[in-house]
Amino acid sequence: MARVLGTIDAWMRDVALGVQGFFTLGQRAVRFTAARPFYWQDLIEQMDRIGVGSLPIILLTGLFTGMVLALQSSVELGKFGADIYIGNLVGASMVRELGPVLAALMVAGRAGSGIAAELGSMRVTEQIDAMESMGTDPIKKLVTPRLLAGLIMVPMLTVIADVVGIVGGLAIAVLRVDIPADVYLRGVWGTLATSGFVFGVFPRDFVSGLFKPFVFGGIITLTGCYYGLSATGGTEGVGLATTRAVVTASILILATDYFLTQLLLVIVPPVQ
């Protein structure tokens, strides 16, 4: 019994220390955004890797998600003769939930794992120690540019995923369900424009669709950096860090999505 309790105690301590380490890393990385020297070249390089590098997978994910949404909804809505509302359904689903979440999950799988693997390799081959021994703070040099790149690029990728998804839905609506393009697009716009306004100015779906991926970008990059910098034990440790980074980021994205949605519903109740 004592042994079981000891194991639980050790596990809980590890979890508590991990959470503390994660938030400390995030706090320092954010603090360094306003400290010199600033690594502009690293930021641009990371924006290229996270943003441009993830573009093909985001385009494919967005396109097929929009197409399958239109296809599935045409079947169900068609039963009630309501298939002209395909645009409303695709637009709302893509912008509010599927665009941000799927784009974030794709970036977590591609860029988050890459960050963990790269920093993990640097850690186990003592490159991080070498950097620190030469007076460079690895958080400033490695984490801050990745965090900023994530905060900037994930919302942009999400917008692209939303647009491509809506275009994919349009293709199915026009070519397969015989809905006129203008009816579909009016449906998309109608849903987004009538969902309420944040501070009376910004469309609620627009804010939600950009705020969520902003948070997800932070989660993906910080998780990747945290597990990468914590890697130990050679190549096996790097593999473990990579897996943990992707799994943790994916769970955090899905859980955070719920709480952010709830928060936005409280701040801006949907129009009845």
Next chain:
Amino acid sequence: MNAADDYLDSIRHELDPTPGPGAGSAIAEARPIIELEDVWLAFDEPVLRGVNLRVYEGETLVVFGESGSGKSTILKLILRLLVPDRGSVRVFGQDVTRLSYEEAAAVRRRIGMVFQYAALFDSLTIYENVAYPLRENTNLPEVEIEEIVREKLRFVDLDPDRVMALLPGELSGGMRKRVGIARAIAADPDVVLYDEPTAGLDPLAVETIVTLTRKLQTELGVTSIVVTHDIRAGFRVASRVNLLRDGKIIFEGTPEEMVASPDPYIQAFLG
């Protein structure tokens, strides 16, 4: 000539007979620039248990010890990459355990470190690797940086025009180690730390590294700490030696005194 002298002679016979700076009586007049006092450190198990160590200006201190005895940990404590559980680590007169991160970074800039497997940044070229400490810590124009990089690469017997554009993965282990030395001395540090500088190298590459280490002593007068379990290479560069066992320094003296020690463990360690 006794057995100890024979042994020393056998491992010193290829040496330049000129002892390195800091050897012999010169040490007595020098002041310690690095001093570890009663340092204790444990991770899951105790690593260092009350280590006392002094390094004098201009000397080369070699710390011997078996693998896992805590040798590399001492170097990380000096750089404040680790903080001891107890005790003080004084570097250039400052207790680095009490410094802020930024203050510790300033101390680190006066120290060059040669890592066991060179620890070169594998995404950067050799030029960028050697230029790294200069770009990070100085405002020198790129033309001057290139000049320094070329000079340091030549110092470690590498042809700058041939290697500067290469990536670390394109070099042999010995060449990578030499680039590591070039990077460590790029900013003209006061102290150079070597972590197992000859580990994993063939005899010819070991010879090159030993020659380079001595060249740094004699030509640049750099204070050095070398941690290694390579007795032969260690004795060839040492002004003084320490032996670490189970987290404690169990011997401190000259190579000659170490060889002459009747301690059975030391004799077994020397083979």
